[in-house]
Amino acid sequence: MKEPSGDGGAGIGEGGSASGRPVILFVDDEPSVRRTGSRVLERLGYTVQLAEDGVDALAQLDAAPARFALVVTDMVMPRMDARGLIRAIRGRWPALPVILSTGYDMGRLTADEVGLFDRLVPKPYTPEELGLAVRQTLAAAPPTSS
Numbered sequence: 001m002k003e004p005s006g007d008g009g010a011g012i013g014e015g016g017s018a019s020g021r022p023v024i025l026f027v028d029d030e031p032s033v034r035r036t037g038s039r040v041l042e043r044l045g046y047t048v049q050l051a052e053d054g055v056d057a058l059a060q061l062d063a064a065p066a067r068f069a070l071v072v073t074d075m076v077m078p079r080m081d082a083r084g085l086i087r088a089i090r091g092r093w094p095a096l097p098v099i100l101s102t103g104y105d106m107g108r109l110t111a112d113e114v115g116l117f118d119r120l121v122p123k124p125y126t127p128e129e130l131g132l133a134v135r136q137t138l139a140a141a142p143p144t145s146s
Contacts, residue, residue, distance in 0.1 A: 019047065022069035022138060025060060027051040027085065028101075029077040037072065040127040041134065054080025058088055065093055070138055072121075072130075075102035086116045097141045099133055101125065 024046050026037045031052075038048040049068070051057035054077060061068060071089060075082040086098050098116070103123035106114075118140070121133045 021045060021047045023047045023049060023067050024134065025049050025051060025057055025068050025071045027054065027057045027071065027073040027077070027082075029053055029074065033074070037130065040130055043127075044131045044134070046134070053077040054082065054085030054088070057085055061089070061093065061096075065096075068096065070097045070099065070134060070141070072099045072101055072134070075100060075104040082117075083113060090116055095142055097137045099137055101130070 024041055026034060026041065026048050027050075028034050028037065029052055034050045034052070038050055041048045049060060051060055054073070057071065057073065058080070061071075071085075073082045073085055082100055082102070086100070089096055089098060097118045099119045099121055100117040101121040101123060106120065106122075119133050119137045121130060125133075
């Protein structure tokens with residue numbers, strides 16, 4: 001990923017950190033993608049929590065579901081892929097927005113699967129594309145009651 005050229009904006013989400021910044025759960029099995037994604041989103045004003053797969057992400061969500069404003073997840077991961085993760089999120093926290101970020105062939109998804117996530121960010125993506133998707137997804141998220 002190249003460096004961001006402008007301010008992607010933090011947006012407003014229900015979940016937040018002590019500083020009031022929205023907290024994004026960034027899920028990817030590739031350490032370099034996690035590091036880069038975290039760095040980009042933190043530069044845009046978000047607090048980022050990392051998870052290496054769906055199992056790790058669900059454990060973090062179970063521990064503090066109200067903390068998170070958004071989940072950004074890769075499709076193909078060991079132990080639990082995005083399909084399993086997003087279905088679990090929709091079953092437990094249906095209002096939590098999810099961005100699917102993948103280089104996966106989207107033609108292989110069923111219509112029901114496509115309807116599970118809020119936005120798609122195809123890989124490879126630029127920091128600007130990721131920032132825009134996050135900002136738009138948070139802005140479109142319905143308010144939740146805590």
